Amino acid sequence: MSKYRKDFPCYEHYPNLAYLDSAASSQKVACVLEAMTKTYTERYANVHRGIYHLSDIATGDFEAARVTVGKYFNANPDQIIFVRGATEAINLVATSFTQEFLQEGDEVIISRMEHHANIVPWYRLCHEKKAKLVVIECDAKGVLDMDAYRNAFNPKTKMVALTHISNVLGTINPAKEMIAIAKSHQVPILIDGAQAAAHIPVDISDLDPDFYTASAHKMYGPTGVGFLYVKKEHLKGMSPYQSGGNMIASVSFDDITYLEGPMRFEAGTPHIAGSIGFARACEYMMDVGMSYIQSHEQALLMYLQEQIETVDGLEVFGQAPNKIGIVSFAMKGVHPHDIASILDEDEVAVRAGHHCAMPLVKSMNQPALTRISLGLNNNERDIDQCIKSLKKVREIFSA
Amino acid sequence: MHDLYQELIIDHGTHPRRFGPLPEHTHHERGHNPLCGDDLTLYLKVEDGVIEKVRFEGSGCAISMASASLMAERLEGLSVDEAKKLFEKVHSLLSGTPVEGLGKIEALSGVCKYPMRVKCATLSWHALMGALEQSSEATEK
Helix, strand or coil: CCCCCCHHCCCHCCCCCECCEECCCCCHHHHHHHHHHHHHHCCCCCCCCCCCHHHHHHHHHHCCCCCCCHHHHHHHHEEEEEEEEEEEHHHHHHHHHHHHHCCCCCCEEECCCCHHHHCCHHHHHHHHCCEEEECCCCCCCCCHCCCCCCCCCCCCEEEEEEEEEECCCCCCCEEEEHHHHHHHCCCCEEEECCCCCCCCCCCCHHCCCEEEEEEEHHHCCCCCCCCEEEEEHHCCCCCCCCCCCCEEECCCCCCCCEEECCHCCCCCCHHHHHHHHHHHHHHHHHHHHHHHHHHHHHHHHHHHHHHCCCCCCCCEEEECCCCEEEEEEEEEEEHHHHHHHHHHHHCCEEEEECCCHHHHHCCCCCCCCEEECCCCCCCCCHHHHHHHHHHHHHHHHHH | CCCCCHHHHHHHHCCCEEEEECCCCCCCEEEEECCEEEEEEEEEEEEEEEEEEEEEEEEHHHHHHHHHHHHHHHHEEEEEHHHHHHHHHHHHHHHHCCCCHHHHHHHHHHHHHHHHHHHHHHHHHHHHHHHHCCCCHHHHC
């Protein structure tokens, strides 16, 4: 039994819910919601503007949130930009950074196991610049081909964007090595940490990427907020992404001076309460401890992998030795949507579809997959409930 | 008995009837749901205002396949006008209005309780309407 399950108010409303879709979005912890309510009720005004007391409080809380998020990822808060989420962060880097120097014939490295969020912005940019998108493949187990990655670099390589953890396979990629290789070729690298942030320790100072991003909503925090870490040497040279208020030093109709630092990329009123909620989620996980989170989820993953063997006709995709609690599978003769509908009747919530990773799912010769993903809120009972329901699917479809 | 996955649905969903190409078709239309990946192509051979032959190809969930299979069986021999009326009736059925006289197709009635799945059941029927709106490919050739 997870001792932290009680921290998730969704179970007060759905006591029998087996929520196994944290990789899509995690359920929320009470302290995050309380922190956001407190912001809106007791400590709210716009930030970076007002002279009055409440604005000062809100600004203090908002900037403290940046410090907390920096602490969670061991990064300097002056290099943490608040964004809507990882998708916006990647678009920001593609637009405000890579677009500035990418030329016709240049190459951008991504991998087969990227989420659409880390494919589409690069595809569009490459298309516009007549540059080439170079895709690193992974093997049948879902392990990235590191030799192919090493060999992919040439003088034309100008950007690398790779995921830390696959949202379909659960594979934990060797981020530190991937970054070191890119660095040895003097090519900037972005790591998409959307699936990593809530499940493994992420030490940005140690990893030392050029860019790192994650979304709060997969970290027991609110939707609509995430962060982008930018290496200091890039922060100064990057052009603004969106423009407007909050990001300028001075404006006249003849000349505009932009702010330096993260605020240059935070045009308009930011998601104040969301950022504070995000920081509270980071604090919550630091209180629980990443070592507990990892051992809890690894134990559940072992149990799930053992139990799923007892269901007939399943093929599991993603058997990397180093993976988080994500198990994607196909059931012979049954479409994932039918599986998910039947599981739903037993209050088991799983994801069915292409998981915003169509190039990966297609490479497995599957139209779609069913995915079980684990989090701090899960326990063995959730898995038992899911396995029982999967056996029911088998029965219904073999009648 | 399961609301959604009645035996007839499982049967047609896993062993769809009238499945395959129809080289002599006069009308065809693709039905595609990019969100869930259900993807089928419907072929009709219409002569003198009568649907003589129906085939479909593609892949999708049991609901989409069963609905297409039941539709294909039912359509053969109907006039174009009758087919359009049938679409209206099935549309009502899938929206939760009880409709009589649909025979086997009534097995789809449970789908209306699953709003996320209604689009699976309607996919082939919208392809039918799309196909019928086009002019005959035979006369174009």
